[in-house]
Amino acid sequence: MTTFVDRVELHAAAGNGGHGCASVHREKFKPLGGPDGGNGGRGGDVILVVEQSVTTLLDYHHSPHRKATNGQPGAGDNRSGKDGQDLVLPVPDGTVVLDKAGNVLADLVGQGTTFVAGQGGRGGLGNAALASARRKAPGFALLGEPGESRDIVLELKTVADVALVGYPSAGKSSLISVLSAAKPKIADYPFTTLVPNLGVVTAGSTVYTIADVPGLIPGASQGKGLGLEFLRHVERCSVLVHVLDTATLESDRDPVSDLDMIEEELRLYGGLENRPRIVALNKVDIPDGQDLADMIRPDLEARGYRVFEVSAIAHKGLKELSFALAGIIAEARATKPKEEATRIVIRPRAVDDAGFTVTLEDDGIYRVRGEKPERWVRQTDFNNDEAVGYLADRLNRLGVEDSLMKAGARAGDGVAIGPEENAVVFDWEPTVTAGAEMLGRRGEDHRLEEPRPAAQRRRERDAERDDAEKEYDEFDPF
Template structure:
């Protein structure tokens, strides 16, 4: 049995960039071929795209994790790695994308609309791209960057022209079934409808859609009943139709009080999309009142009594019976006219080519702060330093020297001196902690040595990687704990 799902949590992971290649051209009778390592390929993106053939978020309910493919590693002979394939996720029209904090990221309306949910990581540079006057044949390459990982909330808002609102058992589902070919569940108990039902109605040359939203009750805007879950499906409707049960036997209820209660809930409901580009507040939408169940004699008399009072509010009133189909023709033509008026006042936007406006990103800035957990230690925060550390092969001295040169040119060395860093101070960049050695002449021309080595690093008594890791665990209080406690 199919299920209607209109809110899901989706975990997306873009592909990782491929590592660069460290290679030297070797060919008979061609000595000194030079570096020829290619760059790694970019990781694939995760893209959400509106598909008019998709009507629910059911697939994401059962498959809440999506990951794009990784880029491949660069190869010798200047061959770059291939780019990872983008993962395109099909979503229904009217899907709204939020982050885990509730901030609006995208409002996907219209077939073909796309949103890049997660960007793939950049591939690492090969040693051919890293060669320079100082490093004519680098013995290292850069690692690829990880793709973006994020948690998204997808909410579906039905895209319909007319929204039917009313108390439970008011006859909304019956009205949709006789106006269109839709076959919603109909029964004689409240809250029969648990999901919105959409039907397509044709009236002359006009075709429009009608949404039957589950019954509202007083307090729906505050979470009572089903209203809070489904009120958002009314946000995109051009016309709201009050379906009133004139044959109800509930004491204290009458058509006027039902309308007033529903109007209070619509006015109190605040759309999650505060800057929605659709139609504004629900209280400002055109209204039509449908007095249903006129096939019951007492209901027909009550409808005749309250018609004048409702018309005094400026709303058109129609007395109908979904069972005997009385008054449906007049109602259909009236709804079609209201929808046509709306469409004339709000012409459909013509699809345009996307305009790319690059946004300047300042990645040169960084900050140096004292490490609150390590006395005399410092933490360097910044987009570039953290990215460079992730790209570095720390088992390659030449790669470490290249990282030191980049940090020195950025000004990290001078900033640490100004902060009062002492030789051997613990410095953390991203997830890596190392001991600062200011006597290492970073940023100057290096002495040519073997591939994968750096003579400047050999000039100091640098602690090995294993010892640095051991000291780091002691500073963090992890040394000496049992494996299950770490």
């Protein structure tokens, strides 16, 4: 069976950052070489880009797992690891990106529109970059961050000016084939069309696109037949054409009740109330069809529809129909703000870059959340005591320890850094265990110092931050 693919799940995995390298310079007769471990390379991003020549999401249906390459680890002799390569995935114009819960993350319209589906991990700093006046030969390096891994859903909404809607076999594909150069499959069995066909029509000075939607049947809006999948494509059209079969052989159908059924499905689907519609009574080359058309025309016009009698087979009434559509579209275009040709969509990044929060959870654990603390934890090699000490220093300097103290944490309490699903949990050992009000940073005792205003303390603390810290925080490979 043919699978209709206008909705795929994509597992995008960005590349991991390469680990930094801890290495000491070696040279003959020079026993005390400095640290020379290079930085890890950045992991590649996974990027979706609208490519006009791509018309389906089929590729992603066949291979939904896509991964960008990892950054290379740093090496001795101050050699940085190579960055991973970005993975650029071409998608059709009109692709909508959603998360698995169905929230729209981006609407990709226009050649070149870009969406970063997964951000590559930062590379870890090597021990050369971590060296400072205070820490001359660090025996550790930072780990590369894992690349972002996300499951997203891609949906294709055809961006056509006109949508042809109607029962199976009403002649929608036949009409496209004679109005445009498109050559869709046409046959006398229902559900011939499984993917929308798109054609380009030129009427006078107006050029527009026309799409047929696979046949609709009662219950389509609830997913019966192939309907629901395809109603999505109708959403962006400027005008709907009801293609009604005046010569159906099914005795329980006639064009007017067909129209009522389609309208009911559109209503249940929702959001299309204000879209202009016209009626094309098709197959009037058949005498009975012409008779029926003549009979119901006044009825349809009384309802406010402009009615066109056409025959896809005999090429009748096509010019009138295509020029009428051109008129409606020209008007719609004149009133609608023009869609920008290229928009770059950058996924919003966490905004709390500077801050962090400490909350006491029901289970008595203090949870620390924040971009920096969480990132620092990811970068830490917990098998290396020096690296763990470095992490503790950084957290302390950011004020995490003070905040824990203020929140009521005591030595031995559980502290978790990170989100529930993925946190590092440890028993808290405050660096200084005097009374809370006496706490300061390592090697400092407030009891021996004059009280100073907070602003001054902050300035002093900033001044104290050593070079490596500064460099680190300014180190932003993106």
